[in-house]
Amino acid sequence: MVPSRPAANRPHVCLTAVLIVTSLALMDAYLVEQNPGPRRIGVCVTVLAGDACFLIVLRYVAVLAGSEVHTARRGYAMILWFFYIFILEIKVYFVYQNYKTQDVSADAEATDSDVSRRALTLLLSVCMPIVFITLAAIDHLEYLRPYKKREEIRSRLFWVVVDLLDVVDVQANLWELQREGLPLWVEGLMFFYCYILLLVLPCVSLSEISMQGVNIVPHKMMLYPILSLATINIITLLIRGGNLLIYGDVRVSGIMMGKNVIAIVVKSCSLVQYRKHQPAPPPADRGAEIHSPPEQKQNLFFIESDESFIFRQRHNT
Known part of the structure; x- marks a missing residue:
């Protein structure tokens, strides 16, 4: 008998769809506002056609992701995150290119442009987390009844949110106003490096929840901390340090640089403690006895029973 598929959590599906559609609609408003005149109609048609195709995909993937809310599986949630960031970052790239080609001539125009660019950064830093x-929907996992275990997983997801803000901050240095622009190859490398991090690393965190299953053990979820330590905490620290020392970018966030230094120390200590407290493997004989097949155990039982029966027969005679 094939088990029935669990029903989707409708509030979760509606909330996810509203958040995704709202953030994409605000990005569409940026694209339309940046193209005045006759080009605006063409941009509107292109944007609406792309959104219609995405809504078709969202209709099915969001429902499938909503059916996984109460389970450990997060496969469709990873697919939905991948599609969402893929479409969102394409729109962000075109907005960034439009800002790059704008010629700011007056102070009032510069002020308005600065406000809109910072609003774009605020929008991304709120919508993505x-x-x-x-x-992730940790509060809906029915099998995570112990409060301590749920709080440990929630603290790990908090690190993911902080890393998302870190990546958005690095990416925002490209479109927010600055005195001297970076070289073209540096800008392209920074944008697409952040693009790849936003696509992959949150999916890694969701996959750790899926791989653990019902018997989830938070201290064994070490894949994301290792990847984030190398790709975010170390490399973004080098990116900000290079922009500050080489190109004199005074807008580099000192708070995020301090966060990366603290994260490097904390995650390194966590990795050392995890290696120290790894349980020793069981003895070979005991493991063979435990993992012996049931047929072998049954044969041993019968052999022992036969020997005891023969011994009792001899004793009685």
């Missing part, structure tokens, strides 16, 4: 937390 909220969508990720909604897809």
Whole structure:
């Protein structure tokens, strides 16, 4: 008998769809506002056609992701996150290119442009973490009844949110106003490096929840901390240090640089403690006895029973 598929959590599906559609619609508003005149109609048609195709995909993937809310599986949630970031970052790239080609001539125009660029950074730093937390849905996992275990997983997801803000901050240095622009190859490398991190690393965190299953052990979820230590905490620290020392970018966030230094120390200590407290493997004989097949155990039982029966027969005679 084939088990029935669990029903989708409708509030979760609606909330996820509303968050994704709202953030994409706000990015569409940026694209339309940046193209005045006759080009605006063409941009509107292109944007609406792309959104219609995405809504078709969202209709099915969001429902499938909503059916995984109460389980350990997060496969469709990873697919939905991948599609969401893929579409969102394409829109961000075109907005960034439009800002790059703008010629700021007056102070009022410069002020308005600065406000809109910082608003774009604020939009990304709010929408991405909220969508990720909604897809993770830790509070809906029915089998995580112990409060301590749930809080440990929630603290790990908090690190993912902080890393998302770190990546968005690095990416925002490209479109927010600055005195001297970076070389073209540096800008392209920074943007697409952040693009890959936003696509992959949250999916790694969701996959750790899926791989653990019902018997989830938070201290064994070490794949994401190792990857984030190398790709975010170390490399973004080098990126900010290079922009500050080589190109004189005074807008580099000192707070995020301090966060990376603290994260390097904390995650390194966690890795050392994890290696120290790894349980020793069981003895070979005991493991063979435990993992012996049931047929072998049954044969041994019968042999022992036959020997005891023969011994009792001899004793009685």
